[in-house]
Amino acid sequence: MSSLYPNASASFGQPVTATDYDGAPILVEPEIRRLDGAVREVSVPPFSPPVRRGSLADLPFDNAAAVPDAVVLSRRTADGEWTEVTTAAFADQVLALAKGLLAQGLAPGDRIAVMARTRYEWTLLDFAAWAAGLVTVPVYPTSSVFQTRWILQDSGAVALVTETAAQAAALGPELDRVPDLRHLWVIDKEHLERLAEHGAEQVPDAEVDVRRGMLGPDTLATLIYTSGTTGRPKGCALSHGNFFAEVDNAIELLYPIFKARTVEEPSVLLFLPMSHVFGRMVAIACVRARVRLGHAPSLKPEDLLPDLAAFRPTCLLTIPYMLEKVFNTARAKAESGGRTTSFDRAAAVARRYGEALEARQTGSGSGPGPALRTARAFYDPLVYRRIRNAMGGRVRYAICGGSPLGSRLAAFYAGAGIEIYEGYGLTETTGASTVTPPLKPRLGTVGWPMPGTKVRIAADGEILIAGDHVLRGYWDPQAGGVVPATREGWLPTGDIGHLDDEGYLTITGRKKELLITAGGKSVAPAPLENWLRSHPLISQVMLVGDARPYVTALITLDPDGITHWRRMNGRHPVPAELLVDDPDLNAILQRAVDEANRLVSRPESIRKFTILPTDFTERAGHLTPSMKLRRAEIMRDFSDVVEALYAG
Structure with missing residues (x-):
């Protein structure tokens, strides 16, 4: 075993190093298995023991009981200001909305679909639905009427929550073809507030307690339909236990994001779609770890930048496209001001610095030398600080997934003072299955298996995954519910890749592509x-x-x-x-x-x-x-x- 978190301290704005991790857990090196000289399987034991009882529905109430005045979320008001939401206030809102759903006659296991952008009500609905014993079904707000109708039909949803009246109106002509759907509520019409008010009059608190008590780790939590690059989307059946296995190990592994308080209280601004498992997983992890969470509804720079400036997160959940956009925009501004040469030199210094950090952390080098440290310090106020300021000014970490980021950009951001945790996973694996291990990155790879995960490379190069975070199965109403998705415990991902001698995974493409x-x-x-x-x-x-x-x-x-x-x-x-x-x-x-x-x-x-x-x-x-x-x-x-x- 080796510790990746030695004791020390660092000043803000410097690249993240071993100085920020005092008190973090010991990271166990992966177990590697070879076949004919090549690495074929890598596994990492879990950091957190499996959850044997309870469900995600308990989290708001457990938080409120433990630290009622702690701030766990921030909510945008109508005038655009951010207001803090304590754990006690959030639990009260979850309870009220859960009672409202019960007052409408929704039964345990009923599916409730949510069609909305990334906003506070999404997380509120998730936990309220679970507290009522329901199963949430996300629908992308950009989905066509045909796609939405098919998901509603296939899932057997009895209720639908849309963000806008226009979304509800567009579905109007199709609702006759969704016979199970009995309720339609609109967030912007304040229907959720009315549900909560009605529930307060009709349903006692104890009834929600009974519903919560019926849930366990094996209970179905959500049906997330794959985006479907080929064929018709499939509903991935994820349990409460799947999410616990994912988020509990992620919280421990990514200690600097979720647990460290050495510089300031951690916070995450979520702007990726909550219809995707990536966003949902991180939102649940923030509630689980009591990290302040904010929601931003738009990926457009003109909308997102003001949110970043006002919320000032310490961590972002992002995709390579956004990091590429930030870099290219910064370079374009430098070029417009006649500073192209200076920017390119600064970028080269940051990349060399990031690569030197990686070399030191992996034991293949001594780290940045005096000249490189001096150059980095010179360019920090001129270039790197401006890039950090574009992300709110306090960002020190970013969790990146969806597609490979590339070693050049990862090294640049590391040198600019933002540590990138690049990961790989699927909807079927409740989010990440591999992630860059803190302070032991391997640029250009997607890291080691998450704790509690096994990764195997099949004979044809396909990546296979096993672990408690792997889905229960695919939703198939014709077969009576959930059908298995694994073969002897292994999930075929459809992706191809390879493992290096130290167990790092590199993705090379899609098998079907x-x-x-x-x-x-x-x-x-x-x-x-x-x-x-x-x-x-x-x-x-x-x-x-x-x-x-x-x-x-x-x-x-x-x-x-x-x-x-x-x-x-x-x-x-x-x-x-x-x-x-x-x-x-x-x-x-x-x-x-x-x-x-x-x-x-x-x-x-x-x-x-x-x-x-x-x-x-x-x-x-x-x-x-x-x-x-x-x-x-x-x-x-x-x-x-x-x-x-x-x-x-």
Whole structure:
């Protein structure tokens, strides 16, 4: 065993090091199993014992009993100000809304669907529904009427909560096709407040206590429908015990985020969709660990930046796209002010500093030398502090998932004073199954298995996962409920990857997304797509090449990046479709493709690319709500463009 948390102290604004972790638990090194010399299986024992009784519904009431005046959430008021919510106040609100749901006749195990952006009421509804013995079913607010109807039908939801009256009205013509649905409430119409008032008159507190007492770790907590890059979405049946196994071990492992109080009280601003398991898991972890949680409803920078400035979180839950956007925006501002060279030097220093920190923490180097520390200190007020200020000014940590971040950007943020915990997981695994171990990162990987998790690489390269956080099964009403999803305890993920000699996992792509060229070469598109997507002029990239003689790429343009490029080059504003043949723009993107091709062999490299006149969007059916490519739909809609890439 080795401790990753030596005693010491650090000043704010410096890169996170071993100085911030006094009192944290001992981290056990993973157990590694090899086959024919290659690492095939890695496991880490649990940090926290399994929960044997109770449910997530108990958390608000346990918190209120233990520390009634502690602040566990912050809520946006109508005038945009943040107001604190104590554990006692939150428990009272959960109890009142649970009584309101019971007053409407909802029975134990009934499904209640929630269609809303990330906001305080989402977390309130989750815990109130559980206290009433119900099962929550998230629906993305961007889902089509058809998608929403199908989820309501398949889940057998008896109630639906929408955020807006417009969402409810859009579903109106379809409600006759959802026979189980008996209730429809709208958050913006203050229906939840009315439910709570009605419940106070009709239902005694003891009835909620009885409902809570009926729940246990094996009880179904939620049905989360996969975003469905292929085929019809499936409902993942996650239990209360699945969430406990996930969040309890995450809280202990990510001690600096959830438990350390060496600098200031930790806080998390959640802006990713709560319809996704990632956001739900972190929200539950914050309530479990009594970390102040705030909700922001928009990912748009113009909406999010004021929330970050007002809330000032110490940790963000994010995706690579957001971190790329922050970096590219900062560089564009520097370029507009004639400071491009200075910014690029600062970025290079931060990357070297982050890499040196990694080398010291993994024992492969001595850490940043005097010259590098001096350079970093020089650029901190000029560049790094401005980037931290854009995130609220107090951010020291970020949990990043959804797709690979890339070692260059991870090293940059580490050097700039923000430690990135990159993770990998699925809806089926209640969130993360692997995560960067604190103070022992391996840039470019997604870390070690979470405590209590086993990761195995199958003969064909597919990643298999086992652990108490793996779902009970898939929801199948035709089969009478939940059907198993594992084989001998192992969940096939559909992802491919490899484990290195120290047990770190690297994701190389999706099994179903592998391109097999006409020459028989297997090509994983993710590495090149992710590398190119970090370019400031590029929004999305999709590789093509299945059964083709070589690999090509469809590229879409980033609107903000293109606007900045036009201004810096004295170009008149023109629609994106008029830029696809611009020789200067094509030359810039060709250099980016050439640089990306250095990552792979010649048969895997991109031989040709084309710029599309429009971006891939969820509305057009080209992206899932979690920003993953719907490859079949893109191929269908741009088939003529693809054929032109191979003409002749």
